[in-house]
Amino acid sequence: MSEFASPRAVFQRLIDGVTARRLEVLPQLYAEDAVVVHPFAEPASRLEGRAALREHFARNFARLETLSVEMAARNVVVHETADPEVIIAEFEYAGRNAGTGREFVVPNIFVLRVRxxxxVESRDYxxxxxFEEAMA
Structure with a gap:
């Protein structure tokens, strides 16, 4: 596996793509049959496949654009595991809703399997x- 394709490198491309809103790049980071679960969402969500992920990113980016939200990933810590395909990444999205002037910090933990x-699968905590409070 090349360094470019390592779980750590793919994760970095993911958070860079989210913060820069690179809709054309993000779905390509996922396998065709990838499964992404958001256990803490209300209600919990499960996205299956690139098409669902493309729609998910497009919908969320449109909302961020409408609300003039800028954000960056910070305090990124990546933990290697005994399984070379799996990493655990801790980080925060920090930003500002220009429409309200409200600043926000959203803590995250992603458990990614990259093959x-x-x-191929991700649990995004x-x-x-x-995030919803910042968007209000």
Whole structure:
């Protein structure tokens, strides 16, 4: 596996793509049959496949654009595991809702499985309540 395709490198491309809103790049980071679960969302969500992920990113980016939200990933810590395909990443999305002037910090923990340079499964534990509050 090349460094470019390592779980750590794919994760970095993921958070860079989210913060820069690179809709054309993000779905390609995932396997065709990838599964992404958001256990802390209300209600919990499960996305299956690139098409669902593309729609998920497009919907969320449109909302961020409408609300003039800028954000960055910070305090990123990546933990290697005994399984070379799996990493655990801790980080925060920090930003500002320009429409309200409200600043926000959303803590996240992602558990990613990357195979052949693509995310095949992810459990994204985000503080969705903090994000919703920032968007209000």
């Amino acid at each position: 052949n340079g693509h995310i 985000a503080h969705h309540g903090a």
